[in-house]
Amino acid sequence: MTPLPSTNKRTEFGTIGCIVYGYPSSGGVLVKEADMVDMLFLSLNRLHPSHRSSDAVEEDQFCTLMRRVGATWWESEDDWGHAVIGMRDKTAEESRITVFGWPADGGVWVLRYASEMEVPRDFGRLRMAANMEERVLVMREYGAVYYRDVQEVEELREL
Numbered sequence: 001m002t003p004l005p006s007t008n009k010r011t012e013f014g015t016i017g018c019i020v021y022g023y024p025s026s027g028g029v030l031v032k033e034a035d036m037v038d039m040l041f042l043s044l045n046r047l048h049p050s051h052r053s054s055d056a057v058e059e060d061q062f063c064t065l066m067r068r069v070g071a072t073w074w075e076s077e078d079d080w081g082h083a084v085i086g087m088r089d090k091t092a093e094e095s096r097i098t099v100f101g102w103p104a105d106g107g108v109w110v111l112r113y114a115s116e117m118e119v120p121r122d123f124g125r126l127r128m129a130a131n132m133e134e135r136v137l138v139m140r141e142y143g144a145v146y147y148r149d150v151q152e153v154e155e156l157r158e159l
Contacts (some may be wrong), residue, residue: 007077010050010062020044022063022071025056030063031080032071035127037135041069041102067156070098098155099126101136101144109136110153111144 007029012019020042022030032038039046042065053059063071072094074080083090097119101109113119120142129135136144147153 008051010052011044013049018046020066020071021052021077022066023052023059024063024073025060028073028075029077029080030066030071030073031077032066032069034069035129037129037132038069041132042066068100068102070100072096099135099139099144100156101139102132103136104133107146107148108150108153108156109139109144109146110155111139111142 007021007023009021011034012021018034018039020032020034020038024030034042034044036046042062044050053062072080074083074094082088083094092114095115097111097113097116099111101111103109123142126135126138126142129138150156
């Protein structure tokens with residue numbers, strides 16, 4: 001029998017970046033291809049792997065933060081992997097690209113695309129932001145919408 005993949009990992013570094021995982025107590029896995037700003041927001045080490053919390057409450061709190069950087073929920077890591085490599089089609093929700101920017105003075109900026117096909121050709125500029133303020137500046141150039149009250153943001157209401 002093939003052993004099940006580890007669900008202890010929090011971060012997994014590859015050749016071009018880092019994948020961050022969160023394991024909500026309700027099941028499934030949250031996955032985010034993280035940039036430097038995401039790693040800082042999530043208080044994760046940007047240079048060395050880290051592991052999930054063994055405390056369910058702490059892990060759920062981390063998952064809430066992951067939702068705030070646009071992580072997507074998947075049934076399992078295998079399900080995510082199958083969708084990424086094209087073994088199955090992504091659902092509309094799984095295809096959606098949502099970017100959040102959290103300015104120091106409150107509120108949230110939100111940038112939404114139905115899929116990668118809608119993302120501007122130079123969208124990589126967003127990944128070059130060194131901090132959240134720079135991210136917000138670039139997001140505004142792409143037409144992000146500002147919400148003073150986080151509860152007005154559909155994707156964040158459940159948090």
